[in-house]
Amino acid sequence: MRKILLFDMDGTLTDSMPVYNDAIRRVLEEDGAEIPADIVRLTAPMTVDEILETLLSLGCKGDKASLIARLDMRSAYAKDVELKPGVMDFLVKKKDEGCRLFVVTGSPKACCIPCLRHNGVLPFFEHVYTTDDFDTAKHQPGIYIALCQMHGIPTTDVTFFDDNLLALRAAKAAGMEVIGVADPSEAEDEDAIRAEADGFITGFEELVEE
DSSP states (O other): OOSEEEEOOBTTTBOOHHHHHHHHHHHHHHTTOOOOTTHHHHHTTSOHHHHHHHHHHHTOOSOHHHHHHHHOOHHHHHHTOOBOTTHHHHHHHHHHTTOEEEEEESSOHHHHHHHHHHTTOGGGOSEEEEHHHHTSOTTSHHHHHHHHHHHTOOGGGEEEEESOHHHHHHHHHTTOEEEEEOOGGGGGGHHHHHHHSSEEESOTHHHHTO
8 A cells, every 4th residue: 555545425425425426316316306326327427517417318307407496415525424434543544654645526515524533534635636627527537637747746645545446446547556445325236346446345454464
């Protein structure tokens, strides 16, 4: 594992995918829209704008502004979403070892910052980025290259943690070491993640115990 660590948030650091999944499926169901079986897998690494465009293309009603209002998850992220087991201990361990820690997430700042703050881990991170900061999605290698360029870091010096296969593929294509993190929302892709990633964990407790 390298000394610069980059983390996804939803489904990796936090157990927030049920909140995300319920919100996405609720608006689709309310509008009688098509619900693809892999809707979470496809949209999780997208930018917010791409998610809204996808929902509209599937048959959701209204416009992007009205969809944002209906999808509002700010309260749940700020109060209810918790860290996954072992995350706090792992972050403490890595900070004590002198690692630099970053987050890149598809969740907007209005969700991710309060979530990390209420869980007590926001100060661990040198910077928390969202896909909106780069106007590109996590399934594109360019987001990882751009993030590293901003900090003068070679992508080959970074270990990236994510539960999403498409994001892991993109980060690996950018030159990063990638570690898959088990999450029920990505269970159908677990075999592919295990095969393609440089490592796989079912929980951060495994890394704390090393």
